[in-house]
Each structure stands twice: as C-alpha cells, then as structure tokens.
Amino acid sequence: MSISPGTKRFAIILQAGAETHEGMARALHALLYAKELSERGARCRLIFDGAGSEWAAKLLAPETDPERRMARLFESIRGQGIAFEVCDYCSGAFQVREKLQAVGAPLSGAYMDHPSIADLALDGYELVVL
Numbered sequence: 001m002s003i004s005p006g007t008k009r010f011a012i013i014l015q016a017g018a019e020t021h022e023g024m025a026r027a028l029h030a031l032l033y034a035k036e037l038s039e040r041g042a043r044c045r046l047i048f049d050g051a052g053s054e055w056a057a058k059l060l061a062p063e064t065d066p067e068r069r070m071a072r073l074f075e076s077i078r079g080q081g082i083a084f085e086v087c088d089y090c091s092g093a094f095q096v097r098e099k100l101q102a103v104g105a106p107l108s109g110a111y112m113d114h115p116s117i118a119d120l121a122l123d124g125y126e127l128v129v130l
Contacts (some may be wrong), residue, residue: 007086008042010034011125013117017051017094018058026130027055028070033128035077045125046077046084047115050094056086057096060103089113 012034016026034044048056051072078084088109092099100107110116121127 005039006099009044009123010037010042010045011045011068011117011120011127013047013049013127014052014055016055016130017091018054019093023051024066026029027052027059029068030072030130031077032039033065034082035073035080038077038080044082045120046082048086048090048118049115050087053086053091053094053096056084056091056105057099060105061099074128085115087114097116 007022010033012030016023016025018027025085030046035047038044059071059074061067066117083106085106085108086100088097088107089112091100091105091107097107108115110119117127
C-alpha cells in the first residue's frame with residue numbers, strides 16, 4: 001500500500017500480558033487505536049512485544065468467547081491493511097512461539113531477537129506503548 005508524503009505513521013506496541021483485566025483493556029485499546037487511526041488515514045503497525053506476545057497467540061488462535069470477540073476485531077483491522085509482528089524472543093520466553101508458528105504469525109527478531117524499534121522510529125513511526 002502506497003502512502004502519500006506526510007501521512008502519519010504509528011507503531012502501537014502492546015507489552016501487556018493476558019493475565020489481568022488491565023492487560024485485556026490494554027490489548028483491546030491497542031486494537032481500537034490502530035483501527036481508528038487507520039480509518040482516519042494514518043498508517044499503523046501493531047507490535048506484540050514482551051508479555052504482549054501472549055495476546056498475539058490469543059488473537060490468532062482464540063479459545064474463549066472474550067478472545068473470539070477480540071479476534072474478530074483483530075481480523076477486521078488486519079483487513080484494513082494494518083500489519084503486525086510478534087517479538088521472536090518474547091514469544092519463546094512466554095511459551096507461545098509454537099502456537100504462533102502453527103498459525104503463520106510473523107515473528108520478528110531484527111534487533112537482538114526483538115523487533116527493531118529504532119527502525120520504526122527512524123522510518124517516521126510515532127511509538128505508542130501499551
């Protein structure tokens with residue numbers, strides 16, 4: 001997808017885990033922020049980092065009703081062209097790598113086995129960390 005010069009870019013980085021209500025709220029809001037920004041013409045990327053790698057697994061292979069509802073939202077924003085990636089290192093540390101590999105999730109390890117935040121920032125993305 002080609003973007004025009006001056007288009008705002010946002011990288012929404014989800015680091016919240018899945019074990020608390022706060023983590024669920026952060027995951028939901030990461031999806032909502034990406035959806036709204038994209039609908040307004042911004043270019044967005046979702047980065048699942050740290051404990052957030054657990055959410056990537058839940059969104060791509062949901063097992064409960066709340067996970068399925070969030071997965072539908074995730075699927076709809078992916079349909080808007082929003083790209084995502086999951087930290088390779090953290091997916092192993094939080095024991096979801098095999099589940100993510102089974103569904104073909106894009107694992108990223110550009111900087112010390114983690115996504116490169118510097119590459120995003122230097123490419124003009126504003127970083128939003130949840």
